[in-house]
Amino acid sequence: MIHPHTKLQFISAEKGYGVVATHFIPKGTITWAFDPLDQVFTPEKVRQLAPFFQKIVNTYSYRDNKGDFILCWDHSRFVNHSFHSNCISTAYNFEIAVRDIYPGEELTDDYGYLNATEPFECLPEPGTTRTKVMPDDLLHFHREWDAQIKDAFTYFNQVAQPLGELIEEQYQEKVKEIAAGLTDPDSILNCYYQPSKVALAV
Template sequence: MMHPDTEIRFVSEEIGVGLFATKLIPKGTITWIKDELDIILKKEYIESLDDARKKVIYKYAYEDNDIEYVLNWDHAKYINHSFNPNIVDTAYDFELAARDIQPGEQLTCDYGTLGGDEKFESPPAEGSSRTRVYSNDYLTYYKEWDNMAKEAFKYFNKVDQPLKYLIHEKFIDKVNAVANGTEPIDSILTLWNYDHPENS
């Protein structure tokens, strides 16, 4: 589920639509969280569908593991990519604002954190020389993403969290400990070691 202070807006003919903040979303705020309304699809099922539906699913779903894809039920599926994103993924099935997101600013994430099967080209962003997303970017950039999440977590208890009630019970104690500074953050790399055992 996306943060309530977001809406879909047209970006450009090339990009299509994206998600924009309608109010200030402070650093450390949960911007998106996986919830029980998200649609879980197995790859075998997707491959059994007609080409038109397969195309839509592969465009808007993200790979949760080797055989499952998650299709967000709300407008979260319209988050666009940036090599200098303002939201960062965590190991706890939610994303955080990596910096203050101003009203009218587009929310973006680094698609490298999703580990998709296909590489793709993207224009470089300010502060980054990257121009291509690869399926194994998590092996190269996980420390950078972990540091972004660690910094964002410092503000977790200082900001309003309208989506906090959706944190899965298996993560609640750990998230509270990380937010309180009593335990270290889990690396996003643990997601890929779990979902892709061949990378362990």
């Protein structure tokens, strides 16, 4: 579920639609959380779909660390890519704002942490040499994203959390400890889909 203070809006001919903030969303806010209405498709289930529906799943879903495709039911599936994203996935099945997001500003993700199935050509952006999202970007950029997540969590208890009730039970205590400064967040590398199932050293 996307943060309630957002709306779907046409951005440009190149980007199409995107998700923009309707109110100020401060750094440290949960901006999206997995919920029971989101659809989970195994790779086998995707292969069984007609090509028309396969295209929809491939266009609007992300892959979790099991390799399953998650198709969000609300307009969160329209969140656009940016190499300077203001939202980042965590190891706890929700995303967090890593800087303040102002009314009218797009909420963005770096598709590099969403387990792309193939390289993704991106529009040029100042301040980065990256031009493509790669399926293994999590292996190369997780430390940078981890640092942003850790910093954002220091604000977690200071801001309203309208999606806080969607934190899954298995993560609730850990998130409380992180927000209280008692422990560090787990690495975003935990979100990486490893087809080989080989353990990775962080």
